[in-house]
Amino acid sequence: MKIGYIRTSTGDQVGAGQREALKAAGCERIFHDKGVSGGAVSKPQLERALKAASEGDALVVTRLDRLARSMKFLIEDVERIGGLGIDFVSLHEAIDSTAPGGRLFFYISAAYAEFERDVIRQRTKEGMAAAKRAGRPVGRPPAITDARWPGIRQMLDGGMTITAAARTAGVPRQAIYRRLEADAEVGG
Template sequence: MKFGYARVSTDDQSLDLQREALQAAGCDRIFEDHGISGADFSRPGLSEVLKTLSPGDTLIVWKLDRLGRSLLDLVETIDALAARKIEFYSLTESIDTRSPGGRLIFHIMAALAEFERSLIGERTRAGMKAARAKGHHLGRPPALSESQRLEAVLAIRSMGETVNSVAEKYNVHPRTIRRLLGKAPGGAHYPTTIHPLG
């Protein structure tokens, strides 16, 4: 069977052009997303058609950008269809995985997507390296400041408070406090007792 998928990004756009093209292509059923951008992760119509497709079926779209949010996303979606023995056809670009020419174009797209993926990886690694060189902390900010971490450890080791009570006091998970009972930043042990001043 042939299944069509149509999408427009805003409520004031019409699906008529896509519907007519998909009907002319012989689609037995058309699934739609209306007023949903390609960047939106929740596309009910697309999810429904992907669940409906069976081996031997063909998914048809009016244009490639109706299916994928990016080249990477598009290639991954078509790859997933191929793994399920489902063909893909884009009317505007005349990409039909049922034909040798269509498969060739898709393989070129896949190569470009892999190249883009490697470039993104290189840029990410370079950015992280530059951030570390400048002394910037990567990842989520710590849940507690250095003084709070010290206070929490001393409360448990010197004052006999429980991990859970200290975690509740600082509004963090007990796991966070348990990690503090290991070592201080830089590898030094947190003190186990409070030394009197003077």
């Protein structure tokens, strides 16, 4: 039996394309981890898929990165899957672990995928460093601007709780905590 596994990293992704590809590949059951990062340690639906599989069944994914984000975890997952007597198939990379050539291709593809992510990561760091040197802001803008902080601080000084002030100002509580910590560091 072929068992499909879908992983979408954000809650708003639906995985419809993955589901269609897995059905076309003959998957009888499909398990979907929604809003789970590729680097996540806990993938409950993957565990359910492995428990539903019997020796000789195949776990099918559309792409290697749907299983894991790093070569280390990808290899660990595939070895664990193989240790259970379950075959592994990745449709995009045309990997089928039932054959020696498929296993070799898996390791080569996993190494290339990790290299590609490392190159992207390095380019991102270089771009951020260039932006900093040019004086451009890098990263997410603060939830509480300097212009809004005095009003929020006034609410807190007036006895309002952080939760109430956050709700009133429409900002996360953690943003207020961070701003208070920053003020404490500047103040001494």
